[in-house]
Amino acid sequence: MAAPQYWLSLLVLSCCVTLLSAQGAPQEPVYPGDDATPEEMARYAAELRRYINRLTRPRYGKRAAGQRFYQDGVDILE
DSSP states (O other), X not given: OHHHHHHHHHHHXXXXXXXXXXXXXXXXXXXXXXXXXXXXXXXXXXXXXXXXXXXXXXXXXXXXXXXXHHHHHXXXXX
C-alpha cells in the first residue's frame, strides 16, 4: 500500500529537480557558422555577450559579505 505513494513522491521529486536544474545555467549560444549573414553574426554576438555577462556577473549576499570582511581585516592588519 505504501509502494504507490513512494513511487508517486519519487516521481514528483524527480520532476521538481529536473525543472530546477533546467533553469540553473544559461545555455551557450550556438555559433551560426562561417557562411552566416551579418544579421546572424550580430545576433550571435549579442547572445554571446549576454551569456558571458550572466556567467561573470558579480555576486551579492553571503559571499560578498565574507569577502568584504576579509578585505577589511587585511586593511586593519596593515
